[in-house]
Amino acid sequence: MIKKIITIFSIAVLLYSCGSESGNNNNYDDGFNRSELLANLTDNIIIPSYNNFQQELINLEQSAINFTNNTDQDNLESLRSSWLDAYMAWQHIEMFDIAKAEEIDFRRKMNAYPCNTIRIDINISSENYDLNNSNHYSAQGFPALDYLLNGLTDPIILFSGNDGQNYINYLNSLVQYMLLNTNEIINEWNNNRDLFINSTENTASSSLNKLTNDFIFYYEKGFRANKIGIPAGVFSGSPLPENVEAYYHNLNNNTTSKNLALEAFVCIQKFFVGQYFDNSSEGTGISDYLNHLNAQEQGNNLSDLIISTFDEAELAITELDQDLMSQINTNNYDMLVTYDKIQAAVPLLKIDMLVYLSIDVDYIDADGD
Amino acid sequence: MMSTLKKYINSYTDSSPLVIFRIGFGLMMFFSILRFWSKGWIDKIYVKPSFHFTYYGFEWIEQLGEYTYILFLICAISAFFITIGLKYRISIIIFFLSFTYIELLEKTIYLNHYYFICVLSFLLIFIPLNSSFSIDNILSKHRSTKVPRWTIDSIKLLLCIVYIYAGLAKINSDWLLEALPLKIWLPSKYDLPIIGDTLMQKNWVHYAMSWGGMIYDLSIPFLLINKKTRNFGFFMVVFFHVFTRILFPIGVFPYIMIMSATIFFDSKVHDRIILALKNVSKIKFKDYKIKDRNSLNNKFSIIILSLFFILQLTIPLRNLAYSGNLMWHEQGYRFSWRVMLMEKIGYTTFKILNKDNGQSFIVDNDEFLTSYQKKQMNFQPDFILEYAHYLGRHFKNKGLKNIEVYADSYVSLNGRKSQRFINPNINLLAETESFANKNWILPLKNE
Numbered sequence: 001m002i003k004k005i006i007t008i009f010s011i012a013v014l015l016y017s018c019g020s021e022s023g024n025n026n027n028y029d030d031g032f033n034r035s036e037l038l039a040n041l042t043d044n045i046i047i048p049s050y051n052n053f054q055q056e057l058i059n060l061e062q063s064a065i066n067f068t069n070n071t072d073q074d075n076l077e078s079l080r081s082s083w084l085d086a087y088m089a090w091q092h093i094e095m096f097d098i099a100k101a102e103e104i105d106f107r108r109k110m111n112a113y114p115c116n117t118i119r120i121d122i123n124i125s126s127e128n129y130d131l132n133n134s135n136h137y138s139a140q141g142f143p144a145l146d147y148l149l150n151g152l153t154d155p156i157i158l159f160s161g162n163d164g165q166n167y168i169n170y171l172n173s174l175v176q177y178m179l180l181n182t183n184e185i186i187n188e189w190n191n192n193r194d195l196f197i198n199s200t201e202n203t204a205s206s207s208l209n210k211l212t213n214d215f216i217f218y219y220e221k222g223f224r225a226n227k228i229g230i231p232a233g234v235f236s237g238s239p240l241p242e243n244v245e246a247y248y249h250n251l252n253n254n255t256t257s258k259n260l261a262l263e264a265f266v267c268i269q270k271f272f273v274g275q276y277f278d279n280s281s282e283g284t285g286i287s288d289y290l291n292h293l294n295a296q297e298q299g300n301n302l303s304d305l306i307i308s309t310f311d312e313a314e315l316a317i318t319e320l321d322q323d324l325m326s327q328i329n330t331n332n333y334d335m336l337v338t339y340d341k342i343q344a345a346v347p348l349l350k351i352d353m354l355v356y357l358s359i360d361v362d363y364i365d366a367d368g369d
Numbered sequence: 370m371m372s373t374l375k376k377y378i379n380s381y382t383d384s385s386p387l388v389i390f391r392i393g394f395g396l397m398m399f400f401s402i403l404r405f406w407s408k409g410w411i412d413k414i415y416v417k418p419s420f421h422f423t424y425y426g427f428e429w430i431e432q433l434g435e436y437t438y439i440l441f442l443i444c445a446i447s448a449f450f451i452t453i454g455l456k457y458r459i460s461i462i463i464f465f466l467s468f469t470y471i472e473l474l475e476k477t478i479y480l481n482h483y484y485f486i487c488v489l490s491f492l493l494i495f496i497p498l499n500s501s502f503s504i505d506n507i508l509s510k511h512r513s514t515k516v517p518r519w520t521i522d523s524i525k526l527l528l529c530i531v532y533i534y535a536g537l538a539k540i541n542s543d544w545l546l547e548a549l550p551l552k553i554w555l556p557s558k559y560d561l562p563i564i565g566d567t568l569m570q571k572n573w574v575h576y577a578m579s580w581g582g583m584i585y586d587l588s589i590p591f592l593l594i595n596k597k598t599r600n601f602g603f604f605m606v607v608f609f610h611v612f613t614r615i616l617f618p619i620g621v622f623p624y625i626m627i628m629s630a631t632i633f634f635d636s637k638v639h640d641r642i643i644l645a646l647k648n649v650s651k652i653k654f655k656d657y658k659i660k661d662r663n664s665l666n667n668k669f670s671i672i673i674l675s676l677f678f679i680l681q682l683t684i685p686l687r688n689l690a691y692s693g694n695l696m697w698h699e700q701g702y703r704f705s706w707r708v709m710l711m712e713k714i715g716y717t718t719f720k721i722l723n724k725d726n727g728q729s730f731i732v733d734n735d736e737f738l739t740s741y742q743k744k745q746m747n748f749q750p751d752f753i754l755e756y757a758h759y760l761g762r763h764f765k766n767k768g769l770k771n772i773e774v775y776a777d778s779y780v781s782l783n784g785r786k787s788q789r790f791i792n793p794n795i796n797l798l799a800e801t802e803s804f805a806n807k808n809w810i811l812p813l814k815n816e
Contacts, residue, residue, distance in 0.1 A: 201560035229731075237723065237730035293556075300786075347779040350716045351787040358557030358712075 032292045033284075034200040038207055040274050040283030042189075042197055048277035049092035049267075050186050056086040057179045064175045068168050071160045080149050080249070084256070087142050087246060091264040095218035095271065098210050099196070100188040106181055107222070108137045114243050115143035117151070124170045125163065131177050140174050142246070148174075151248035202358070212286065212357060216349045219268060224342045227261040228317075231328055232335040239335075241328040254323040261324070262317060269310050286353075293356045302356065306348050313341040378671065381515040383636030384500035385643055390524065391498035392646075393628040395452025398464065398486070401621040402445040411437055414475055418739050420759055422476040422752055425802050430473045437474070443467045454503020458494070465490040476752070477745045481708050482622035485531060489629075492527055492677065495670040496520045502643055517667065523674055524632050527681065529590035534685045534706040536586030543696070543711070545583065548575035549783040550712035558616060582709075585609055593633040606630045617709065691806055697782055697813040699749055700806065715748030715780035715790060719757060721764055722796075724771040731777075732760055748780045748790070750810050757797035774798050788814055 063082040067075040090110065097107045109131070116138040123129040123139055131140050138144075148171055152158055159167045189196075199207040225235065226245065233239035244250055244257040270277075274285025287303035316338040321327035328335050405411065415421075415437040423430055433440060444467040450460035469487045472479075497516055499505040506512040543549040552575040559565045568574045585605065592602025610623030631639075688701030695702055696711045722729040734743050737759070746752040757774045764772055773796040780790040788811075791797075795809040 202557050203560075234731050235733055237721075237728040347716050347787045351714050351779055351781045355553060355712060355714055355781050355784055358553055 032289060034208055034289075035197050037274070037284045037286075037289055038197040038200065038211075040285070041211065041271070042193060044276040044281075044283055045271060045274070046093075046096055047186075047189055047193070049089075049096075050182070050189060052277065053086070053089040053093050054179075054182050054186055056082070056089040057175070057182055060086045061175050061179055064172055067159070068172060071156060071164070071168075073156060076149070076155060083142070083145055083149055084246075084249065087260060088263050090142060091260060092267045092277065094222050094264070095215055095267070096211075097214050097218065099192070100185045104181055104184070105134070105137070106185060108134070109181065110141040110178060111143065111222075111245075112138045112141065113143035113146075113226070113245055114247060115139060115141075115147050117147055120144055120147055120170075124166045127166060127169060131173070141178060144174055145171070146246050146248045149249075150246075150252060209357075212353075215268075215271060215286070216354075219349060220346055223261075223264055223268060224339070224346070227257070227264065228324075228335065228339050228342060231257075231324065232332055232339055233328075234336065234339055239328045239332050241325040244324050244328075247325075250323065250325060254326075257324040258317070258320065258322055262314070265310070265314050265317065269307070269314070272306065272310070290353060290356060302348070302352055306345060306353070309341075309345040309348060313338070313345060316341040378517070378519060378667065380518045382518045382521060383640075384497070384514055384516040385502075385636045385639035386521055386632050386634065387496065387498045387500060387516060388502045389639045389642055390629070390632050391454060391457075391503070392452055393631065394489075394493070394498075394625075395448050395450075397621060397625055397628060398448035398468075399445055399452060401625075402441055402448060404621065406438075406441055406445075411441055413739070414478055414741070415471075418475075418742060420737055420742075420756075421474060422742065422746070422755055424473055424476050425751065427473045430470070432474060437471075440467055440471060444471065451498070454499040454505050455508075457497075457499035457503065457505055461490060461493050461498070465494060477742045479703060480622075481706055482619070482625065484704055485622075486625070488681070489524075489527060492523060492674070495674055496523065502646070519671070519674075521632060523678070524629070525594070526678065528629055528632070529594075530678075530681050531706050532586050532589045535708055536583055536588075538705065538707040538710060539579070539583035539586060541696075541710075543783045544579050547783070548572070548579045550710070551575045551579050553712050553784050555616070561615070582609075593630060596635075599633060603630055603633070613709075690804075693810075694782075694813045697780075698807065698810045699751075711783055713748045713780060713782050715778060716787075717747045717753055717776055717778035717791070719760055720775045720777060721760065721769070722773045722775065723769055724773060725769075737763070747778075750791070750807050751802060753778065753791060754797055754800060754802055754807075761798045772798070782813065785813075785815070 060079075060082040063075070063079040067079045094107055094111060101107065119136065119139040123136070129136055129139070148167070149155065158164065159171075196207050202209065204210075229235060231240055231242075231244045245260050246256040250256040269275075270279075272285055273287045274283045275281075276283065287307065290303045290306075291301065320334060320338055321330070324335070415433070416435060421432055444464060447460045447464040447467065450456055451464060465487070468490060472483050472487060497513070497520065500513040500516050503512075539545070552572070555569045555575055555578070558569045561569060589602060589606060592598040592605065595602075607627055610626050613619060614623040685705030688695050688705065691698065691700040696713070718734065719732045720729050721732060734746075738746060738756070746756050753776055757776060761772065761774050775793055775795070776791040776797060777793055778789065778791040779787045781787040790811060792809045792811055797809070800807070800809055
């Protein structure tokens with residue numbers, strides 16, 4: 001008996017130690033090109049999305065300058081429309097809360113809503129504030145601009161009145177700070193692109209793992225909770241319609257919050273399958289990686305299951321009232337049903353997908369129990 | 370029968386294996402406490418979180434906050450005292466108490482090897498590791514070169530129990546027939562040099578390692594006990610544990626197991642090591658009066674340790690009292706040497722229903738739990754229940770007097786598709802922790 005065991009072990013040891021290929025070349029070889037996946041996500045999605053966003057911000061800055069020079073209704077309208085264009089472009093990059101963006105708290109500086117109007121008013125009159133201070137995160141970015149451009153009762157009079165210069169200054173400093181941070185992040189992407197796509201090891205800090213974790217986090221928080229769940233009162237018991245994204249613009253325009261949510265969802269789906277920012281082609285995405293890892297779940301392909309769950313959720317959002325606020329106020333039940341359909345993808349992403357990717361997020365010892 | 374037992378109890382053997390064991394154990398404990406400290410884990414795990422998961426029956430354990438550092442300090446100092454054999458008996462008692470207290474503070478970081486340290490240090494209270502080559506010898510001016518045979522044998526017995534139960538636990542269909550969870554874990558080690566992109570991806574390697582691991586655990590005790598195979602057995606211990614250390618984040622455990630296995634060697638081997646240590650350290654031990662027989666209270670120790678081993682043999686079997694898949698419901702899973710058996714990942718949220726107005730809301734777990742607590746809570750029923758009760762208390766204190774708590778829970782076990790884990794229609798506030806079967810855990814489907 002013992003001899004047998006020894007023999008088995010010796011063979012095992014021999015096999016391990018020589019590390020030779022035994023000609024058993026079946027399809028279990030990993031052989032997946034993670035760099036190619038990362039390169040596609042970086043070169044065809046992340047960087048183009050950022051470049052597009054940067055361009056929209058430059059337009060926004062120009063509109064703000066025009067409005068500064070000539071504070072009239074026409075320039076206000078074009079400023080509003082540049083703001084909305086930039087806000088739509090923002091939906092493409094919010095999920096990439098990684099590297100420089102994460103370091104400077106970009107996401108929270110750009111899109112913490114609802115904004116804090118009291119603090120904004122104080123900042124405008126005092127002209128004494130530090131946008132880098134987390135107390136001021138909810139007084140800047142898109143939500144604060146929303147308040148300035150769409151939330152004030154008579155913006156032309158305010159911006160050209162006695163305190164007009166204070167309003168103008170705050171507007172411009174917000175826009176410039178957004179652009180400044182964006183430029184910084186784009187510079188880092190351009191400088192560290194190679195480093196990023198070659199970080200393919202399986203550690204908590206490697207590129208793919210961070211991107212995937214950020215993607216899931218964004219789906220759960222930035223998208224599911226912020227855009228739908230919180231306004232519908234999922235986390236508070238009673239609905240909070242004033243917590244929709246772009247609240248003030250939505251009051252006038254009715255469709256803004258829903259359009260932003262739909263735009264964000266399209267970005268989520270494009271990222272998952274690796275579709276280019278400009279839609280010209282589809283490269284390698286996380287879905288391909290999952291397929292490669294043989295993620296067959298009871299005959300269902302996990303990628304397909306996630307995609308069809310996304311589709312159902314998107315359909316549910318589409319079928320909501322064009323005005324999310326009125327949907328919440330008149331028939332919040334449908335809003336909650338939509339939330340559940342978005343939520344249905346969360347276990348698939350957070351459990352099934354992570355099992356297959358075996359992403360190492362442990363930061364203390366574990367023995368697997 | 371009784372006479373052989375009596376004879377055995379009164380038989381003596383060289384104490385040198387205990388000396389090496391003492392130094393090895395003490396040093397490892399000392400350095401693992403420093404390691405834990407230096408990684409900032411004391412703060413992260415014990416000080417920062419506002420809520421802690423506790424063990425059933427030990428909910429009364431007082432959290433120490435910042436004073437946890439002092440407890441670790443006490444634990445480290447006692448480990449050092451053990452190493453040099455200074456006031457051994459009191460040091461090992463303090464070590465056992467402080468280490469166990471630390472473990473009882475937070476269930477989230479339960480690991481079999483921490484439990485092993487608790488159990489082993491309890492056992493060591495009754496074993497005279499300071500018999501020779503210790504400061505205690507200098508202080509008391511006597512030493513014993515001989516110790517009762519049962520002292521060394523009981524350490525061996527504990528190790529055998531650990532290995533055998535670990536091996537038996539591996540005899541299950543996931544492990545042997547599906548090579549799970551190794552089939553999931555090993556391919557993710559693609560970034561290891563040489564073997565990462567080759568062997569770790571091979572299906573046959575996953576099977577070989579699953580079966581090898583099972584055979585290894587079951588045969589190691591026999592390989593180490595048998596003199597002829599001992600060297601090979603020890604080589605396997607070193608190889609296996611170093612290999613698992615490379616593959617998995619299991620901290621200092623492999624080294625502790627390697628060190629512990631030295632107890633199986635003959636005293637001659639240990640004598641040589643002690644001689645080398647004496648030469649290096651230049652400590653001169655005068656010719657103290659050699660007491661052949663150690664003065665510890667034999668009878669009392671033997672009774673306590675007999676009970677101890679009966680418990681060690683039965684505790685790992687308590688899962689037999691529960692039906693269903695053990696890895697799924699985890700009732701009786703802990704404290705039974707089930708190591709690396711499952712890849713389990715879950716996602717659990719809680720709905721608070723206000724019975725007064727019918728409104729409900731979902732709790733943001735990030736408000737209450739650290740990410741590591743959340744990860745563990747997500748798939749373990751007793752955590753889910755304890756947390757549900759915590760949430761109940763929290764919201765009752767906030768003025769919601771009449772509430773119910775429901776869990777929306779999904780879990781994936783060993784790569785199966787995630788499925789509902791907790792009955793979503795059961796108000797968890799109405800359930801209490803006990804040894805009774807938790808019938809609010811839904812059975813694993815497609816078994």
